[in-house]
Amino acid sequence: MTQVLDSDLTTLLVQDKRQVAKDIWSFRLVHPEGQSLPAFKAGAHITVQTPAGQRRNYSLCNDPSETSFCEIAIKLEHNGRGGSRSMIEQVQAGQMLQASAPKKDFELLDPSHEVIFIAGGIGVTPLLSMARQMSKLQLAGGQGHFRFYYCARDAEGAAFMPELQALQNAGEVSFHFDGGNPDAGLDFWPLLEKPSQAHIYCCGPQGLMDAVKDMSGHWPQGRVHFESFGVNAAQHATNSPFQIKLSKSQTVLPVAEKESILEALRKAGHRVPSSCESGTCGSCKTALVAGQVEHRDFVLSDSDKCNHIMVCVSRASQANDLIEIDL
Ligand code: FES
Numbered sequence: 001m002t003q004v005l006d007s008d009l010t011t012l013l014v015q016d017k018r019q020v021a022k023d024i025w026s027f028r029l030v031h032p033e034g035q036s037l038p039a040f041k042a043g044a045h046i047t048v049q050t051p052a053g054q055r056r057n058y059s060l061c062n063d064p065s066e067t068s069f070c071e072i073a074i075k076l077e078h079n080g081r082g083g084s085r086s087m088i089e090q091v092q093a094g095q096m097l098q099a100s101a102p103k104k105d106f107e108l109l110d111p112s113h114e115v116i117f118i119a120g121g122i123g124v125t126p127l128l129s130m131a132r133q134m135s136k137l138q139l140a141g142g143q144g145h146f147r148f149y150y151c152a153r154d155a156e157g158a159a160f161m162p163e164l165q166a167l168q169n170a171g172e173v174s175f176h177f178d179g180g181n182p183d184a185g186l187d188f189w190p191l192l193e194k195p196s197q198a199h200i201y202c203c204g205p206q207g208l209m210d211a212v213k214d215m216s217g218h219w220p221q222g223r224v225h226f227e228s229f230g231v232n233a234a235q236h237a238t239n240s241p242f243q244i245k246l247s248k249s250q251t252v253l254p255v256a257e258k259e260s261i262l263e264a265l266r267k268a269g270h271r272v273p274s275s276c277e278s279g280t281c282g283s284c285k286t287a288l289v290a291g292q293v294e295h296r297d298f299v300l301s302d303s304d305k306c307n308h309i310m311v312c313v314s315r316a317s318q319a320n321d322l323i324e325i326d327l
Contacts, residue, residue, distance in 0.1 A: 009049060009098040012037075015069060017093050021159040023076040024122060025088050026061070028069050029097065036067040040102030042111075042130040043201070043227070046072065047277070049098040052086035054263055055277055059126035059203075059227070060102060061160070063133055070102075073159055075122040082258055105281055106203070106227040111137050113199050115146040116191065118212055120204020121157070124150055126227055127203055128160055135170035146171035149191070151208060153180045182207065188215045195219045203227040240319035246270075246327045247289045261311040261325075270327060272311060279313035286311050291323025 016028040031037055045059045058072035077084045091097065108115075108130040115134065117127040127148070134144045148167070152158035154177045164173045178184040185208070192200075192215045200223060202212045209226050216224045239257045244264065246253070255264040262284055265272055275283040279297030288309045294317045297310035309325060316323050 008100050009047075010101070011096050012070075012099050014091060014093050014095050014097060017091065020073060021161075022156045023078075024073055024157070024159040025076075026071055026073040026159070027087075027091070027097075028071050029099065030069045032096065037070050038101045039067060040064050040070075041104050041107040042133040043107040043126045044102040044104040044129075045106075045126070046070070046102055047100040047275070048072070048087070050083040050086045051090040052082040053267070054083040054260070055274075056083045056087070057276055057278065059106075059129065061125040061128045061132075063136055064129060065133070065136060073122065073125050103275060105276060106201075106225065108133060108201070109199060109225075110144075112143045114197055115144065116198050116200045117146055117148040118151070118188070118200065118202040118204070118208070119149070120151045120208035121153075122159065123202075123204030123208075123227070124159055124164075125203075127201055128163065130201060131164070131167050131171060131173075135167045138170040148173040149176065149186060150174070151176045151178065151186050151204065153178060185211070188212055192216050192219070195223070198223070200224045201227075239315065242316035242318070242320055243322045245289075245322055245324040247324055248327060252322070255315070260313065261309075261315070265311065265327070272327070274312055277312045279310050282310075284310055284312045287326035289324040289326055291321060292317040293323060 011032055012029040013032045014027055015030045018026055020026045040060055042064045045057045047055050047057050050056055058074060060070050061073055062071040074084050074087050076088050106126055111134045117131060119127045131146055131148055134146050138144060148171055150158060150164060158175060167173060176186040188211055195218060200216060202209055241257045242255050244253050244255055244261055253264050253268050255261055262272055262274055273283045275281045282299045285308055288307050293309050294315050295305050296313040299310055300308055
C-alpha cells in the first residue's frame with residue numbers, strides 16, 4: 001500500500017496553466033531542471049500539496065509514454081474545503097509545487113483489450129490518459145479498441161473535448177449532456193446489457209458510478225473498474241468543527257470546519273500514512289478509542305467502524321464533540 005509522508009513530495013515547476021472547461025483548469029508540470037519525470041501507468045494519480053495546506057490527489061491525464069511533463073486537471077469545488085480553489089486562484093505558471101511520485105490505485109490493465117470508458121465530469125482525467133495510450137499504441141499497429149462515453153451537464157463544462165475528438169481515429173468517442181437533469185442521463189443498459197470481452201473503466205460522480213455498477217453486476221468479475229477519488233462525496237458534506245484527543249499523549253487538538261483530522265494531525269507535527277485522502281484506499285486507518293463518528297469512508301466494514309476511523313475523511317458526529325484516537 002502506498003504511503004505518503006512529507007519526504008515523499010518533490011518539487012515540480014508549473015510550466016503551463018490553462019482553462020479547459022467552465023470551472024476546470026489544466027496544469028502542465030515539469031521537473032525544474034528539465035529532467036524526465038517518473039514513468040507511470042495510465043490511470044495513475046499524484047498527490048499535490050495545495051497552497052491552502054491540504055493535499056489533494058489528481059489523476060494524470062497525459063499519455064504515459066510522455067515523461068518530459070505530466071498534466072493534471074482541477075475542478076473548482078465551490079463547496080469544497082479550499083484545496084481546489086487555492087490551486088486555481090493562487091498557482092500560476094512559473095511557480096513551484098510539491099507533489100508525490102505517481103501512484104496507481106486504478107490502471108489500464110491491458111491496452112490491447114476492447115475497452116469501454118465511461119467518464120462523468122472531471123472523472124474524464126484518468127480515462128483520457130488511458131485513451132491516449134490506446135490511441136498511440138493503435139497508431140503503432142496495436143490491437144486495442146475503445147469506446148469512450150463522456151457525460152457532463154453541458155459542453156461548456158466538459159473538459160478536453162477537442163483532445164477526445166482527436167482520438168476518434170483510434171476509437172469511438174461520444175458525448176452526452178443531460179442539462180443537469182438526472183432523468184436525462186445516458187441510459188447505460190443498451191451498452192451493458194450483454195457482457196462482452198471488453199473491460200469497463202468508469203470514473204465520475206457517485207450517481208454515475210452507482211448506475212454503471214447497478215447495470216454491470218452480471219459482467220464477469222474483474223472486468224469492471226471504478227475510480228472514485230477527486231469526485232468524493234465527502235467533500236460536499238456539511239462540516240462542523242470538533243476535537244480529537246490523542247490517547248498516548250492525552251493531547252487534545254481542534255479540527256476546524258474546513259480541515260480533516262489528517263490535516264489537523266499534520267499541522268501538529270504528527271505523521272499518519274495516507275494515500276488517496278478520499279476514504280477509498282485504507283492507508284490512514286486508525287484505531288478509535290472513544291466518541292461518536294460520522295464515517296465517510298468506503299473502506300471500513302460495519303464491524304470495523306466500531307473501533308476504527310479513516311482520518312482523511314471521517315469526522316465527529318456532532319459539532320464540538322470530542323473523539324479519541326489511538327495515537
Ligand atoms: S488516505 Fe486513503 S482512506 Fe484515508
